[in-house]
Amino acid sequence: MERSALYWRVVLLAAPVTVFAVLVIWPLFSSFFYSFTNWNGFNPEYDFVGLENFAKIGSDRLFIGAIINTTIWMVAAILLPTLLGLALALLLDSKVPGGPIFKTLFYLPICLSAVVVGQIWIWIYQADWGLLNTVIRAVSGSSFNYAWLAKPDTSLGSVIVAWSWQQTGLSMVIFLAGLTSIPNDLLEVCEIEGASTWQRIRIVLIPLLTPATVVVVALSVINSLKGFDILYIMTGGGPFHSSDTLAMHMYNESFKKYLMGYGSAISVVLFLIALTIIRIYFRNLKKVDEIYG
Amino acid sequence: MKATIIRRGMATLTGMLASVFLMVGTASASEVTISHYFSGPFTSVMQDVFNDYNAATGFTMKDSPVGHEDFKTDILVRGASDSLPDVFSYWAGARVQFVVDSGDLSPIDDMWNRDGLDNVVAKAIADSATLYNGQRYLVPMQFHYAGMFFNKKVMADAGVMEMPTDWDGFLALCENLKGQGITPIALGSMNRWPAQFWFDYLILNTAGPDVRAGLMDGSVAYDAPEIADAMSIWKDLVDAGYFAENANAQTWTDASDKVAKGEAAMTLMGTWITGYWNGLGLEPDVDYDFFPFPTINADAPVSVVGPIDGLVISANVQNMEGAEAFLSFFVSDLDTQVNWTNAVGAVSANVNVDPSVYNALINRVISTVGDAENFAFNYDLATPPPVAEVGLSMFQEFMENPDDYEGILARAQESAQAAF
Numbered sequence: 001m002e003r004s005a006l007y008w009r010v011v012l013l014a015a016p017v018t019v020f021a022v023l024v025i026w027p028l029f030s031s032f033f034y035s036f037t038n039w040n041g042f043n044p045e046y047d048f049v050g051l052e053n054f055a056k057i058g059s060d061r062l063f064i065g066a067i068i069n070t071t072i073w074m075v076a077a078i079l080l081p082t083l084l085g086l087a088l089a090l091l092l093d094s095k096v097p098g099g100p101i102f103k104t105l106f107y108l109p110i111c112l113s114a115v116v117v118g119q120i121w122i123w124i125y126q127a128d129w130g131l132l133n134t135v136i137r138a139v140s141g142s143s144f145n146y147a148w149l150a151k152p153d154t155s156l157g158s159v160i161v162a163w164s165w166q167q168t169g170l171s172m173v174i175f176l177a178g179l180t181s182i183p184n185d186l187l188e189v190c191e192i193e194g195a196s197t198w199q200r201i202r203i204v205l206i207p208l209l210t211p212a213t214v215v216v217v218a219l220s221v222i223n224s225l226k227g228f229d230i231l232y233i234m235t236g237g238g239p240f241h242s243s244d245t246l247a248m249h250m251y252n253e254s255f256k257k258y259l260m261g262y263g264s265a266i267s268v269v270l271f272l273i274a275l276t277i278i279r280i281y282f283r284n285l286k287k288v289d290e291i292y293g
Numbered sequence: 294m295k296a297t298i299i300r301r302g303m304a305t306l307t308g309m310l311a312s313v314f315l316m317v318g319t320a321s322a323s324e325v326t327i328s329h330y331f332s333g334p335f336t337s338v339m340q341d342v343f344n345d346y347n348a349a350t351g352f353t354m355k356d357s358p359v360g361h362e363d364f365k366t367d368i369l370v371r372g373a374s375d376s377l378p379d380v381f382s383y384w385a386g387a388r389v390q391f392v393v394d395s396g397d398l399s400p401i402d403d404m405w406n407r408d409g410l411d412n413v414v415a416k417a418i419a420d421s422a423t424l425y426n427g428q429r430y431l432v433p434m435q436f437h438y439a440g441m442f443f444n445k446k447v448m449a450d451a452g453v454m455e456m457p458t459d460w461d462g463f464l465a466l467c468e469n470l471k472g473q474g475i476t477p478i479a480l481g482s483m484n485r486w487p488a489q490f491w492f493d494y495l496i497l498n499t500a501g502p503d504v505r506a507g508l509m510d511g512s513v514a515y516d517a518p519e520i521a522d523a524m525s526i527w528k529d530l531v532d533a534g535y536f537a538e539n540a541n542a543q544t545w546t547d548a549s550d551k552v553a554k555g556e557a558a559m560t561l562m563g564t565w566i567t568g569y570w571n572g573l574g575l576e577p578d579v580d581y582d583f584f585p586f587p588t589i590n591a592d593a594p595v596s597v598v599g600p601i602d603g604l605v606i607s608a609n610v611q612n613m614e615g616a617e618a619f620l621s622f623f624v625s626d627l628d629t630q631v632n633w634t635n636a637v638g639a640v641s642a643n644v645n646v647d648p649s650v651y652n653a654l655i656n657r658v659i660s661t662v663g664d665a666e667n668f669a670f671n672y673d674l675a676t677p678p679p680v681a682e683v684g685l686s687m688f689q690e691f692m693e694n695p696d697d698y699e700g701i702l703a704r705a706q707e708s709a710q711a712a713f
Contacts, residue, residue, distance in 0.1 A: 040395065041369050041373045042369065042372045042391070042392060042395030042397050043394070043397075044395075044396060056711075061704075126542075127539045127542045145538065145539065147541065147542030150483065150539060150542035151541075238541075238686070238689065239541045239689050239690070239693060240689045240690040240693070241686060252682070255369055256365070256678070257679040258391065260373070
């Protein structure tokens with residue numbers, strides 16, 4: 001019986017492990033392998049170039065730009081949905097009229113695919129007839145037709161706004177769940193002691209929302225690292241690389257310039273960055289676990 | 294009992310998976326797989342070609358159309374995973390050369406000679422677009438020409454009856470239009486490539502084809518004085534306010550729409566714009582017309598620019614007979630060539646197609662191309678793909694910061710040198 005159970009465990013685990021190995025482990029090691037070659041993606045023949053691709057990274061000004069953009073993207077993609085989600089959760093938890101409707105409305109964008117969200121915001125940002133410029137024209141009375149996604153100064157920021165709009169609903173729901181687990185006694189004590197709303201939030205709610213915050217930040221980090229699709233749809237890294245992140249730069253070098261070896265080297269660097277961030281996160285998660293059980 | 298249910302479930306699952314693999318693995322022997330970038334309104338026209346071919350030969354074309362821009366990546370991914378279709382459409386020039394050098398295409402010399410395609414394909418096109426490393430690899434589907442397409446009513450309302458042939462005349466036209474509150478030129482450089490025609494014509498018309506060929510193969514630098522001179526002419530046009538605002542926020546269809554609606558007077562675009570405008574209900578020679586890019590340097594040979602779309606056979610072809618038959622059918626069958634080229638707004642490379650099947654405007658395109666001393670592939674088909682990526686981004690940056698054109702050229706040279 002015991003052996004039979006073990007047999008079925010192995011059999012049933014074989015399928016997902018095989019899929020994981022083929023779709024994740026194999027490409028991961030392939031990337032490592034190709035990062036030491038000059039493969040162009042088409043030609044079956046290639047040469048080993050040692051660390052040449054990694055050396056090239058240091059002098060690639062587009063890579064430097066992509067590192068800066070990735071940092072901006074990650075910080076903004078973590079901070080904005082977290083802060084906005086917390087603000088909305090606190091607001092909706094205070095029993096505002098129509099709360100359930102607002103909760104549904106704010107959560108709705110997370111149900112949409114990045115392609116749909118990207119397309120909606122492309123229309124909003126459209127220079128001639130987009131919603132944003134139409135509103136600005138109506139308010140200011142000017143002939144404002146700024147091309148938000150086509151200008152290097154605003155392209156990345158515009159995508160971050162769209163991304164935050166989609167992700168905020170998820171943070172809000174997690175914070176709302178966290179708020180329901182806070183004992184009412186504590187909130188009543190605050191009221192009896194005459195604490196102001198800000199004091200209640202700062203001293204009681206935010207510290208007790210730490211476990212929820214950890215989950216929100218973790219999801220934001222993971223989602224921001226995966227946040228390639230919306231950038232691809234909205235700007236494709238443009239105009240002229242002004243919104244390139246590392247993932248986008250890797251894609252462009254591999255699939256547009258046909259420099260698969262160099263693209264693989266960038267993906268290895270991206271992997272190491274992600275690994276470092278995740279290690280830091282897990283170390284801190286352990287500390288939070290020790291404090292909050 | 295529980296174990297029996299699980300076993301039955303596993304057996305069923307295994308059976309289903311086996312069926313799927315068997316279905317995938319046993320493609321019909323008469324099937325020819327094809328991938329192409331003629332999506333949207335052109336999908337149904339291509340489907341008509343497939344239907345005619347299937348009926349004529351007994352083979353079955355199985356297609357997977359991909360959007361024009363996505364195709365460039367999709368075909369690379371399929372090539373990298375050895376899953377190229379039997380036949381795919383591709384752009385003649387440096388892009389086909391790249392795939393040939395990668396060993397991913399089958400030569401078609403035997404079929405070319407057997408089916409007598411020397412007597413079918415125009416010699417100039419056969420020489421420039423089908424031969425790579427001394428062998429035939431491509432059959433041309435059609436060729437396009439890039440010219441200055443304009444709205445006839447806008448020009449007539451502005452009192453312009455004669456289109457310019459030289460640069461002074463062109464500048465005078467732009468100034469005249471601008472003076473009357475009409476935006477002279479629409480450009481949609483959001484997808485980058487539409488701007489390349491300006492770069493191509495300005496270099497060909499100032500420095501000439503040899504310098505341009507040198508730029509394409511890396512023997513002439515992007516920051517060479519001849520290239521900077523051409524860019525300074527382009528800069529003067531932007532500075533004078535002749536281009537519509539926000540070029541980088543517009544696609545080529547947005548720019549074409551501006552001209553069609555009379556919001557701009559003209560746009561430098563390929564003949565596929567005629568297919569697009571005809572689809573909107575505009576009529577050639579009634580609503581729109583074209584003129585060749587004006588001469589800047591009278592000593593430079595008259596050059597025309599355009600792409601040639603072609604069909605190629607992959608090296609891992611499963612049905613060589615069906616694939617070769619399709620390539621031959623596409624270029625040789627007169628009805629197919631007429632229907633196809635008329636639908637996509639292009640010109641047939643088949644010398645046996647009677648020019649009378651085309652409208653007067655396309656016939657003038659044929660004359661313009663025929664009279665030219667030099668036919669050049671447009672920029673992103675003339676230089677290797679990694680370098681083309683550098684240049685395409687350069688055009689977009691130039692449209693945003695024309696004053697920095699010298700800095701932009703210097704940075705482009707640095708990147709192009711690395712890419713070469």
